[in-house]
Amino acid sequence: MKWQTVETKKGTRCRVLEGGSGAPLVFFHGAGGLLRDNPFLDQLARGHHVFAPEWPGYGESAGEELLEDMLDFTLHGWDLIEALGLEQPHLVGHSMGGMIAAEMACGAPHDLGRLVLVSPAGLWMDEHPIPDIFALLPYQIAEVLFHDPQQGQALLTGGADLSDMDALKDFYIGSQRRLAMAGKILFPIPNRRLSKRLYRLTAESLILWGASDRLIVPAYAERWKTLIPHARVEVVGDAGHMLPYEQPEKLVRAVTGFLQRTR
């Protein structure tokens, strides 16, 4: 897969990881951003033309000051798709990316193919409060995000040597910038009233959840199912919130199967 940079009409400049051929599929990453290695994207690209844009404020993508609230993020998603020249792409969103993809689909329900939400943010249940990701110590992050925190920690840092002060500083600055952006739609509670709009969804939808997700527990999958009655739910074993990275094969199998299914 290759990086390209697109500029939206609004003026954001975003890097997009692109590869493969077939029906267009746009993957929206979560609050942590794309990691160094994203094997599930390579695998998805075997059957689809995959586009994985970075949100402004992530990596080399700029223009974060132009996006302030949920509507800005949602329209930015569609602006990107227009800038990429895509028609009716499938939308696959993970965590915060799932929240944005769902908002996009509520706003323009006939402009997408199918919708896949992987452990999406965007709902809140008082009986299952989501841990405050803005108030975690560095070592707590992997514990919350991964089924296997030890392997997860290595994935998060992408092999960078954090005992090196410069590497640590770069990692810290990047992380502050990413979460500052994510906070605009996730802080202090990751709920921007999406539940009021989900009735508008018409696209066929698949909800995927990691069985040991400790950030947004699997009970939320049922809540999504209640709000999108025509959605299918699949819970994936040996996966936490970072399901795409922990179980790429299972994710790809589920997504591919769903996208190829005839109505």
Place this chain on the structure above:
Amino acid sequence: MKFTWFNLMPWPYLPDDFRAQHRSVWVDIPNTLYDPRKGHHVYHEYLDQLEYAETLGFDGIGCNEHHQNGYGLMPSPNLIAATLARRTSRAALCVIGNSIASYNPPIRVAEEFGMLDVISGGRLVAGFPVGTPMDTNFCYGQIPALTRDKYREAHDLIMKAWASDEPFAFDGKYNQLRWVNCWPKPIQKPHPPIYIPGGGSIETWDFCLDYDYNYSYLSFFGYLRGKSLLDGYWERVAKRGKDESPYRAAFAQIICVADSDAEAERLYAEHCLYFFNRCLHVFPPFADPAGYRTMATIKYGALAQLTLARQKILENLTWKQLVDERFVIAGSPETVRQQLEECIKGLRIGHLFCLFHNGDMPDWKTRHSMKLFAEKVMPRLRDMWPEWKHDERWWMHPMDDRIRPEERQPGAEKVGAEWPR
């Protein structure tokens, strides 16, 4: 020099094992540790001390705003200032300040500060902090990356409300008000002196200089560590071509005075250690949410005050460290005078916020320390800036004919002569 007597109002009953048992004194401190019946006595003791400071000749008495915080019992500093407004008549009321990004709508601050200025006869010094991340983001739910933008809008609204003689519409990003019409407006014109408390955000310097507001560096870590930050500020002042009046800057310093250095340790050490060990025990992520500090500030390298590294320093502090590193200026009147002179000159400050009550210090010790300071130290530091002696730009301008509670007999005036008409 102007001296303001400042009380953070710490809760003095945090248990000995507080640090081991709880992760934070702020945000998620167990509220069962607060006992309202004891709190009744604590408030009155602290308010009495603030009033006593006026009688000792302090120029100002000060309070601030913190939420869900074991070392700050003033979620509403305006309530504290309101009681002081009625019981004092000479000292400036320094409310440092209202975290205006958290007020909805912020016109409330324009109104309440207006009330305080009017009740006190023009003695208000108005502080507008961005607010700590603990208060503004974690307790009051403001989005970190938008906090500064919202702060600036709140500031613009308040200042316009004070300046305008006509109702106006305010179409802000965070506040839409069709009829802004501040009532009552402050006595001080065009507005009370404005103080901007800053931690270490470099944007704040330019903001202060754009409007000629006072920059107040409120650190608990003393003037040796504060120096690099204030040096940065003064460099910015020079670069902007502003005059170098020391009254542009204020600094907060913990001060303990006794008859001798040894006596200071004997009287005050345990209470200062209570403050540093327990009261500043903050869960580091609460102090630095992503987006609160701008990228420019992070890259400038200014450390957030209560980060992991700082917490390490606090773990095994001793009195000797506190004094050697000047977190605390403590000792005989002469020791304190010397060190404060170094502090005042080194930082080039015209305003000193003096913290005499620290941690769980009992009333008598607090009064002993502040009285010695007022009698033996303050007079000798008064004229530190002779060339700026008449610079009153950053101080209150009260009414001459204001009501003085000590001279007043309510109900004694003749009918028809109660108010100037």
